[in-house]
Amino acid sequence: MAVETVWPRLEELLPRVSKPIQYVGRELGAQVKDWDTAAVRWALMYPDAYEVGLPNQGVQILYEILNEQPDVLAERTYSVWPDLEALMRAHGVPQFTVDSHRPVGAFDLLGVSLATELGFTNLLTALDLAGIPLESAARDDSHPVVIAGGHAAFNPEPIADFLDAAVLGDGEEAVLEITDIVRQWKAAGRPGGREELLLRLARTGWVYVPRFYDVDYLPDGRIQRVVPNRPGVPFRVTKRTTMDLDKWPYPKRPLVPLAETVHERYAVEIFRGCTRGCRFCQAGMITRPVRERSITTIGDMVAKGLAESGFSEVGLLSLSSADHSEIRDMCAGLADRYEGTNVSLSLPSTRVDAFNVELARELSRGGRRTGLTFAPEGGSERIRKVINKMVTEEDLIRTVVTAYTNGWRQVKLYFMCGLPTETDDDVLQIARLAHEVIKSGREATGSRDIRCTVSIGAFVPKPHTPFQWAAQCPPDVVNRRLQLLRKAINSDRSLGRAVGFRYHEGEPSLIEGLLSRGDRRVGAVIRRVWEQGGRFDGWQEHFSYQRWVDAAAEVLPAYGVDLDWYTTRERSHTEVLPWDHLDSGLDKDWLWQDWQNSLAEVEQDDCRWTPCFDCGVCPSMDTEIQIGPTGRKLLPLTPV
Amino acid sequence: MVQRIRVRYAKRGPLRFTSHRDVARAFERALRRAGVPVAYSQGFSPHPRISYASAAPTGAASEAEYLELALQQRREPRAVAAALDAALSPGLDVIEAVEAATPGGLAERLEASRWRIDLPGVEPDTLRHAVTAFLAADEVVVERTTRQGRRRVDVRAAVVSLAVVDEKPASTAPAPPAAAPGRPGSPSVAAPVRSTAPSGVADVPCAILDCVVRQVTPSVRPDDVLSGLRVVADLLPPVPSRATRLAQGMLTAQGEIQDPLEADRGGAPTESFG
Numbered sequence: 001m002a003v004e005t006v007w008p009r010l011e012e013l014l015p016r017v018s019k020p021i022q023y024v025g026r027e028l029g030a031q032v033k034d035w036d037t038a039a040v041r042w043a044l045m046y047p048d049a050y051e052v053g054l055p056n057q058g059v060q061i062l063y064e065i066l067n068e069q070p071d072v073l074a075e076r077t078y079s080v081w082p083d084l085e086a087l088m089r090a091h092g093v094p095q096f097t098v099d100s101h102r103p104v105g106a107f108d109l110l111g112v113s114l115a116t117e118l119g120f121t122n123l124l125t126a127l128d129l130a131g132i133p134l135e136s137a138a139r140d141d142s143h144p145v146v147i148a149g150g151h152a153a154f155n156p157e158p159i160a161d162f163l164d165a166a167v168l169g170d171g172e173e174a175v176l177e178i179t180d181i182v183r184q185w186k187a188a189g190r191p192g193g194r195e196e197l198l199l200r201l202a203r204t205g206w207v208y209v210p211r212f213y214d215v216d217y218l219p220d221g222r223i224q225r226v227v228p229n230r231p232g233v234p235f236r237v238t239k240r241t242t243m244d245l246d247k248w249p250y251p252k253r254p255l256v257p258l259a260e261t262v263h264e265r266y267a268v269e270i271f272r273g274c275t276r277g278c279r280f281c282q283a284g285m286i287t288r289p290v291r292e293r294s295i296t297t298i299g300d301m302v303a304k305g306l307a308e309s310g311f312s313e314v315g316l317l318s319l320s321s322a323d324h325s326e327i328r329d330m331c332a333g334l335a336d337r338y339e340g341t342n343v344s345l346s347l348p349s350t351r352v353d354a355f356n357v358e359l360a361r362e363l364s365r366g367g368r369r370t371g372l373t374f375a376p377e378g379g380s381e382r383i384r385k386v387i388n389k390m391v392t393e394e395d396l397i398r399t400v401v402t403a404y405t406n407g408w409r410q411v412k413l414y415f416m417c418g419l420p421t422e423t424d425d426d427v428l429q430i431a432r433l434a435h436e437v438i439k440s441g442r443e444a445t446g447s448r449d450i451r452c453t454v455s456i457g458a459f460v461p462k463p464h465t466p467f468q469w470a471a472q473c474p475p476d477v478v479n480r481r482l483q484l485l486r487k488a489i490n491s492d493r494s495l496g497r498a499v500g501f502r503y504h505e506g507e508p509s510l511i512e513g514l515l516s517r518g519d520r521r522v523g524a525v526i527r528r529v530w531e532q533g534g535r536f537d538g539w540q541e542h543f544s545y546q547r548w549v550d551a552a553a554e555v556l557p558a559y560g561v562d563l564d565w566y567t568t569r570e571r572s573h574t575e576v577l578p579w580d581h582l583d584s585g586l587d588k589d590w591l592w593q594d595w596q597n598s599l600a601e602v603e604q605d606d607c608r609w610t611p612c613f614d615c616g617v618c619p620s621m622d623t624e625i626q627i628g629p630t631g632r633k634l635l636p637l638t639p640v
Numbered sequence: 641m642v643q644r645i646r647v648r649y650a651k652r653g654p655l656r657f658t659s660h661r662d663v664a665r666a667f668e669r670a671l672r673r674a675g676v677p678v679a680y681s682q683g684f685s686p687h688p689r690i691s692y693a694s695a696a697p698t699g700a701a702s703e704a705e706y707l708e709l710a711l712q713q714r715r716e717p718r719a720v721a722a723a724l725d726a727a728l729s730p731g732l733d734v735i736e737a738v739e740a741a742t743p744g745g746l747a748e749r750l751e752a753s754r755w756r757i758d759l760p761g762v763e764p765d766t767l768r769h770a771v772t773a774f775l776a777a778d779e780v781v782v783e784r785t786t787r788q789g790r791r792r793v794d795v796r797a798a799v800v801s802l803a804v805v806d807e808k809p810a811s812t813a814p815a816p817p818a819a820a821p822g823r824p825g826s827p828s829v830a831a832p833v834r835s836t837a838p839s840g841v842a843d844v845p846c847a848i849l850d851c852v853v854r855q856v857t858p859s860v861r862p863d864d865v866l867s868g869l870r871v872v873a874d875l876l877p878p879v880p881s882r883a884t885r886l887a888q889g890m891l892t893a894q895g896e897i898q899d900p901l902e903a904d905r906g907g908a909p910t911e912s913f914g
Binding site: 007011012014015016019020021023024025026027028256258259260264306307308309310311312342 | 654655657658659661662665666668669670671672673680686698699727729730731879880
């Protein structure tokens with residue numbers, strides 16, 4: 001079947017849109033493979049603008065792994081901005097891949113990376129532009145299998161109607177195994193059609209096919225049960241975990257865009273998973289256990305990644321980079337290698353620890369200094385116990401002062417507002433902390449030229465965390481506390497002048513909360529919002545709170561529930577949660593106990609340094625902690 | 641800085657949609673990938689010393705873009721051109737590199753540009769009529785938005801010559817614009833695309849405009865010339881036109897463009913890449 005590129009038609013539209021280069025593709029590292037000889041064809045989507053989606057590590061990794069297979073073809077597609085969407089609709093141009101501008105509807109699979117729930121409406125736009133029916137049930141054998149991954153796929157229920165399948169966890173091996181299943185099914189002449197293919201996927205035990213599960217509700221609106229409706233489909237779907245990251249050193253050939261994107265750097269994931277146990281952090285909970293890449297693999301990846309890309313910036317990424325068992329040698333070794341080369345190295349780390357300042361100083365030996373951000377997350381010692389962020393006020397002040405005395409003039413402090421059990425006072429403590437930081441910094445440096453920025457976001461309770469049962473704080477309370485905080489910061493003119501204050505209103509977070517902990521009934525709200533023009537909900541200038549409130553009010557009463565029911569309502573121990581049949585490995589009883597500990601302000605230590613506390617992940621997923629030290633060092637690079 | 645290298649490059653096919661900033665980033669990365677020892681500025685945030693001169697606007701193709709590199713070690717210009725061309729995405733193609741043998745900046749030599757503008761859907765006679773009206777006018781004022789806000793620009797004053805080319809566009813437009821599907825490997829398989837008429841309109845008429853425009857401030861772009869034709873003759877192309885800069889350089893008394901690298905080349909044979 002000949003599949004034509006839409007490029008000639010798209011090209012005519014591009015002079016009329018903003019930043020046309022984002023639709024052109026042709027990145028370094030991009031691949032255009034033969035369509036006709038490919039046995040399995042994937043379109044990979046990041047449902048946000050190109051400038052955000054292109055740097056996404058997940059998409060880049062899967063793109064490279066799939067294209068390494070001789071008979072597999074993978075191309076990428078991103079959300080188009082409303083200006084191009086309108087022109088595409090007017091001229092009948094379908095959603096296209098940027099690699100060879102083929103129509104997305106012609107691929108076997110559409111893999112969607114769901115990093116944030118606020119991308120759900122963009123998924124609908126892409127499906128619609130691709131000519132793929134929005135409802136999974138309306139698709140036939142000619143349509144791609146729409147399959148989601150990424151952190152938001154740990155509760156795909158709100159978009160269950162729009163997805164054919166979802167995969168929880170790491171994608172490196174899963175994407176190849178799915179490819180095998182599709183390849184065999186196609187080679188056998190597509191026996192049983194789409195239904196059979198989905199059954200084969202579901203029976204692996206780790207591909208969730210929503211249509212094979214029935215959800216029953218209680219009269220009060222809560223879920224009664226979720227049960228499979230086909231033989232051989234498991235009651236619970238388990239997440240995938242890639243062990244031994246040294247075997248998967250991707251991206252090897254990073255995509256280097258022509259267009260400007262949000263991250264212009266070579267990013268290497270130095271470890272995956274985190275067991276610090278911050279109770280608000282979904283990423284830390286669902287990516288366990290910790291698996292480190294070795295120092296030497298990281299050194300090789302950086303050297304090759306820079307040579308391939310020409311990037312001048314390297315990011316050493318993870319959920320808490322200073323926790324890598326060989327971080328000191330890694331930073332020293334990389335700083336040695338790249339001293340005097342105009343390559344800048346950065347740790348996006350946010351843990352409050354003077355050690356981080358030491359690492360940042362080491363990395364900036366070459367001259368370039370990146371900003372320092374610390375995340376105490378909570379303003380008071382009490383609330384930090386609630387969220388299990390084990391940082392004392394003393395730690396924080398010492399850390400920031402160390403940064404100032406080491407030459408940083410500005411640090412950023414990240415906090416959350418609306419945490420469980422939070423009072424006005426917990427938030428006002430942030431102002432006192434910021435004042436203390438400036439006071440101590442001025443004393444230590446003898447300079448008044450130091451600043452800190454308080455950046456604060458509203459907390460959203462997430463599935464698979466101890467706070468999955470918690471009531472979300474209403475936006476008006478969040479907004480009131482933020483105003484009180486602003487006043488408190490400015491109550492001292494001299495100190496207040498040195499403190500920057502950045503915040504987001506609580507309303508978008510409430511909608512994120514609806515989409516995070518929603519069930520299948522929320523799908524109708526998403527669809528309604530999309531029909532009313534909802535696009536790019538993660539972008540302040542495109543997000544409309546009222547549109548969501550109106551859609552929820554229109555759709556949800558038929559089910560006897562409402563927006564508050566999904567967000568500001570605390571759940572009980574016995575309630576069946578919409579994602580209970582999706583197994584992240586965390587033992588629900590352990591999560592409940594951790595929730596109770598949180599309310600009692602009892603902290604939980606890290607299992608890398610203290611005995612296992614039975615969160616359940618390692619035994620149920622057959623995984624283990626993989627950390628160093630390996631004892632190896634980074635040797636100087638031999639000039640080519 | 642021990643050597644200055646002047647580079648002529650082309651911006652072709654789909655890569656005509658790059659902005660000046662996109663091109664600058666692509667060159668900086670290509671220089672690093674190619675291992676060209678470019679000099680860096682001093683200071684807190686050192687950046688490579690590359691001077692760009694009057695870049696073509698986003699969406700316009702060009703066969704004659706220029707920049708100047710400062711190197712911290714001497715290199716053979718032709719080797720720099722080859723390495724840089726290999727490291728750039730196809731569509732950003734290095735045509736020539738010469739060592740700066742003359743004092744003064746490159747930018748001053750870029751007095752004027754020759755543009756070719758393809759106008760699919762426009763009858764050559766209609767265009768001829770508009771061109772005649774334009775050339776007969778003393779002044780053709782168009783409005784355009786600049787960074788300073790809306791400005792009125794006299795396009796006529798900047799136009800040195802304007803003529804309709806008698807040529808069938810199809811004969812100069814052989815290559816498909818997108819990477820040909822069905823070929824494995826990187827996008828480098830795609831041949832660079834010369835000035836072409838937009839695909840899919842091969843059967844409709846396509847008038848071609850040739851114009852020489854002086855470098856003035858604010859610069860007069862191909863779009864402004866078309867706006868001028870609209871002002872004098874209501875010419876409104878049904879689909880977007882496609883402009884290609886064919887040459888840039890000093891303006892001779894005869895209204896021709898003189899190669900700005902000629903003085904640096906000193907009679908040495910040239911070699912082209914891309």
